[in-house]
Amino acid sequence: MGVEIQESPVTDEEFAAMEEFVREYLRASVQNEDEGGRMRWYPWHSAEYRFNHTRNVVELAGKIAEEEGGDPDVVRVAALFHDVAKLDADQDVHAEEGARIAREYLQSHGDFPESFVDQVCRCVKNHSYQGEVTDLSLETQCLIEGDVLDKVGANGTALMLLRMGYEARTHMDAAEMVERVLQRGTDAMERVESETARNIAHRRLKRVKWFQEWLLDEVVAMEPPSE
Numbered sequence: 001m002g003v004e005i006q007e008s009p010v011t012d013e014e015f016a017a018m019e020e021f022v023r024e025y026l027r028a029s030v031q032n033e034d035e036g037g038r039m040r041w042y043p044w045h046s047a048e049y050r051f052n053h054t055r056n057v058v059e060l061a062g063k064i065a066e067e068e069g070g071d072p073d074v075v076r077v078a079a080l081f082h083d084v085a086k087l088d089a090d091q092d093v094h095a096e097e098g099a100r101i102a103r104e105y106l107q108s109h110g111d112f113p114e115s116f117v118d119q120v121c122r123c124v125k126n127h128s129y130q131g132e133v134t135d136l137s138l139e140t141q142c143l144i145e146g147d148v149l150d151k152v153g154a155n156g157t158a159l160m161l162l163r164m165g166y167e168a169r170t171h172m173d174a175a176e177m178v179e180r181v182l183q184r185g186t187d188a189m190e191r192v193e194s195e196t197a198r199n200i201a202h203r204r205l206k207r208v209k210w211f212q213e214w215l216l217d218e219v220v221a222m223e224p225p226s227e
């Protein structure tokens, strides 16, 4: 009985080397930035945040691919490279530039099949597509869904609260700010299509709702967010 076990084109060592490359690339992008670059004091403009986000997207998108029948290797490698150019290219070309960097890396390291490289680069290039995710390959859809989901949930809430500090707000603004995370979660629910991503979005949205409810319950003077 021949159950064919497809060998992954990417070994653990190769994946770890790619991770290191992306981490270093992000670090170098920030070092090259002029003083006072665009809102660089915000945590999500730091190389460290971007790399952490990248790792989360690798996990999320990889899981969605496994459940939905996408190619997890393509998705994980694409997720790893998707924001590599985020800190040194303009927002509207970072996806294309990321695809170029990914291709250059994959073609000069190891011996990856050309079709694999093409699929990875297509995902990276299309990950900022704003239309329906179902217009794209299943792998690109997994990447976009993972990317969207990382902004929702406990992690998104922590980041939003951190932002309050940078904006010199008081903690009494917390319920209002958490409302923005909830709104983002609601938008994410509409953007994602796969069953797996919807379930994750639903679970994460619930966590944010709870947090907001607990805040309002504990802090007497905290105003519920205005509509």
Ligand SMILES: [Fe+2]
Pocket (backbone or CB within 6 Å): 053, 057, 082, 083, 147
């Ligand atoms: Fe991203």
